[in-house]
Amino acid sequence: MRRVVLLLxxxxxxxxxxxxxxxxxxxPNFVLCLFNKDxxxxxxxxxxxxxxxxxxxxxxxxxxxxRIREREYIQKHGFFYRLSNRNNVFTKYQIQGSSLVLVDxxxxxxxxxxxxxxxxxxxxxxxxxxxxxxxxxxxxxxxxDVKSMKIVxxxxxxxxxxxxxxxxxxxxxxHVDKDDxxxxxxxxxxxxxxxxxxxxTTYYATLDYRSFQLxxxxxxxxxxxxxxxxxxxxxxxxxxxGDYYFMTNPGIALGNNIKLPTAxxxxxxxxxxxxxxxxxxxxxxxxxxxxGLWYVGEGKAIIRNEQxxxxxxxxxxxxxxxxxxRLVDLAxxxxxxxxxxxxxxxxxxxxxxxxxxxxxxxxxxxDDHRVWKYNLQTxxxxxxxxxxxxxxxxxxxxxLK
Amino acid sequence: xxxNPDMLHKYASGQxxxxxxLLVEKWLESxxxxxxxxxxxxxxxxxxxxxxxxxxxxxxxxxxSWAKITAAAAVLFILGFSFLHFRQETxxxxxxxxxxLGETKFFVRENYDVLLGGNSNVKIxxxxxxxxxxxxxILKPKCDFKLLDADQNTLVFKAxxxxxxxxxxxxxxxxxxxxxxxxxxxxxxxxxxxxQFQSI
Numbered sequence: 001m002r003r004v005v006l007l008l009x010x011x012x013x014x015x016x017x018x019x020x021x022x023x024x025x026x027x028p029n030f031v032l033c034l035f036n037k038d039x040x041x042x043x044x045x046x047x048x049x050x051x052x053x054x055x056x057x058x059x060x061x062x063x064x065x066x067r068i069r070e071r072e073y074i075q076k077h078g079f080f081y082r083l084s085n086r087n088n089v090f091t092k093y094q095i096q097g098s099s100l101v102l103v104d105x106x107x108x109x110x111x112x113x114x115x116x117x118x119x120x121x122x123x124x125x126x127x128x129x130x131x132x133x134x135x136x137x138x139x140x141x142x143x144x145d146v147k148s149m150k151i152v153x154x155x156x157x158x159x160x161x162x163x164x165x166x167x168x169x170x171x172x173x174x175h176v177d178k179d180d181x182x183x184x185x186x187x188x189x190x191x192x193x194x195x196x197x198x199x200x201t202t203y204y205a206t207l208d209y210r211s212f213q214l215x216x217x218x219x220x221x222x223x224x225x226x227x228x229x230x231x232x233x234x235x236x237x238x239x240x241x242g243d244y245y246f247m248t249n250p251g252i253a254l255g256n257n258i259k260l261p262t263a264x265x266x267x268x269x270x271x272x273x274x275x276x277x278x279x280x281x282x283x284x285x286x287x288x289x290x291x292g293l294w295y296v297g298e299g300k301a302i303i304r305n306e307q308x309x310x311x312x313x314x315x316x317x318x319x320x321x322x323x324x325x326r327l328v329d330l331a332x333x334x335x336x337x338x339x340x341x342x343x344x345x346x347x348x349x350x351x352x353x354x355x356x357x358x359x360x361x362x363x364x365x366x367d368d369h370r371v372w373k374y375n376l377q378t379x380x381x382x383x384x385x386x387x388x389x390x391x392x393x394x395x396x397x398x399x400l401k
Numbered sequence: 402x403x404x405n406p407d408m409l410h411k412y413a414s415g416q417x418x419x420x421x422x423l424l425v426e427k428w429l430e431s432x433x434x435x436x437x438x439x440x441x442x443x444x445x446x447x448x449x450x451x452x453x454x455x456x457x458x459x460x461x462x463x464x465x466s467w468a469k470i471t472a473a474a475a476v477l478f479i480l481g482f483s484f485l486h487f488r489q490e491t492x493x494x495x496x497x498x499x500x501x502l503g504e505t506k507f508f509v510r511e512n513y514d515v516l517l518g519g520n521s522n523v524k525i526x527x528x529x530x531x532x533x534x535x536x537x538x539i540l541k542p543k544c545d546f547k548l549l550d551a552d553q554n555t556l557v558f559k560a561x562x563x564x565x566x567x568x569x570x571x572x573x574x575x576x577x578x579x580x581x582x583x584x585x586x587x588x589x590x591x592x593x594x595x596x597q598f599q600s601i
Contacts, residue, residue, distance in 0.1 A: 039561070039579065068583050068591065068595075069584070188589070190589075193537075194571040194572070194594065196587070196590070228589075229589075254587060256587065312574075314573055314586060314590075315578075
């Protein structure tokens with residue numbers, strides 16, 4: 001297959017080798033990650049603007065062909081960070097012109113990050129789960145200075161409450177607030193050959209970040225699965241006041257304990273514990289599970305919900321046009337539907353906001369691939385840039401600046 | 402020795418030495434995310450070729466170069482005609498079995514390659530367009546064909562692509578996911594599929 005892809009690639013280069021590009025100096029503000037039709041390589045589309053009316057320049061970069069993990073990267077200020085699951089090397093890439101160039105790399109001991117957050121622009125905190133030894137559930141925490149690509153601190157933490165039945169750990173969220181390192185986690189078990197389900201409880205662990213000593217564990221039984229592989233999609237944010245909000249995801253596509261609701265929770269700034277008085281029950285309000293949580297300013301966040309009457313099971317969850325976008329008022333819990341076209345693709349990181357508009361890259365039922373805009377003041381929906389017709393799924397939209 | 406565009410050109414046209422071929426295949430199979438060592442050369446070409454497609458989408462006023470489109474269509478027509486004319490299809494009905502529990506078995510055949518998972522068996526009947534199997538396998542078709550599974554669902558397979566086929570009840574029904582669709586499954590499912598089929 002790769003030979004065919006390569007052949008087509010070189011034929012296309014041959015056919016268009018006489019083409020003189022007119023505007024090649026793109027200074028991109030955004031990058032969209034596109035899964036393309038006909039198994040052609042995943043690509044980055046670099047654009048200056050998401051607005052349709054501006055004659056924005058754009059350039060597309062093909063990535064390699066092994067794309068099952070190609071959307072699993074961390075992007076910050078135009079740098080792309082990625083952990084190889086084959087050799088445990090943490091790499092840093094940068095877009096230079098129309099190329100993605102390897103800048104630096106760092107050897108780690110783990111092959112997958114379960115979750116991450118940024119302490120500041122230069123310090124990444126990332127958590128992996130480690131092999132269970134003597135039935136203890138271990139998480140490995142790394143703080144990496146991404147400017148010098150050095151490990152600032154790292155340690156292994158044993159997280160309690162695994163049972164004989166639910167023994168496998170998923171660390172969903174990590175957050176650093178002053179000297180506290182806070183983790184949200186849950187336990188899952190295998191079901192059949194490929195399936196899994198999550199236990200009914202979410203755990204929040206607070207540690208002293210200097211000593212890595214466990215300070216306390218808080219249990220939450222109203223919802224479960226705060227994530228466990230949150231590299232792809234956003235599930236948490238800090239608002240203007242520094243209060244931290246996050247969403248649990250027990251739906252079929254993530255935790256797979258569908259009786260419990262998708263819900264938004266809050267940890268107030270300076271508090272070690274999650275605010276037990278606060279919970280927005282998304283499933284009760286919209287009758288479905290949701291995935292993805294993006295803050296758009298002024299106490300409002302976007303969620304992306306599935307529609308259980310439109311998909312049947314894992315076989316078509318990603319391919320049916322079912323995903324809706326809703327605006328959640330965090331203070332009142334009021335949820336409002338945004339009239340975007342129905343979208344396809346499970347777990348997409350495709351929402352960005354400049355606090356005036358919400359931009360969402362949507363793959364709709366007319367095979368139209370486009371960024372759509374929602375005006376937060378007027379509630380008007382308008383069209384943004386159209387994406388190449390070769391697109392199948394627009395899996396990410398990242399702001400580079 | 403490093404991968405460079407010349408080597409990929411040679412690989413694509415089947416002119417690589419065995420050493421070079423191994424090196425390119427290793428590179429293609431690796432988890433490398435960046436493109437080729439000589440970034441500038443390739444980037445230039447890629448930028449040029451892709452620019453054409455992108456600018457049609459994003460810049461409203463561009464002239465269509467009918468001469469180039471005609472040339473491209475002619476090349477594609479000749480290629481397509483050659484394929485149809487010289488290709489002699491021999492449809493067959495073959496069975497494969499892998500009784501080992503963990504290890505995969507790889508079979509190379511005229512119309513497809515099969516990578517059979519542990520404790521799995523498959524009968525691919527291209528004469529009657531039927532598929533009977535139990536377990537999991539990766540199918541890499543070398544020509545297009547459609548197969549009717551045991552539940553009377555038609556599964557479409559296209560040449561040059563890779564499919565993960567499974568009758569595991571964990572998916573709800575018999576599935577034939579294209580490789581790219583696997584990226585949308587929950588991470589633990591992806592990990593288990595990758596553990597079994599290292600090449601996916």
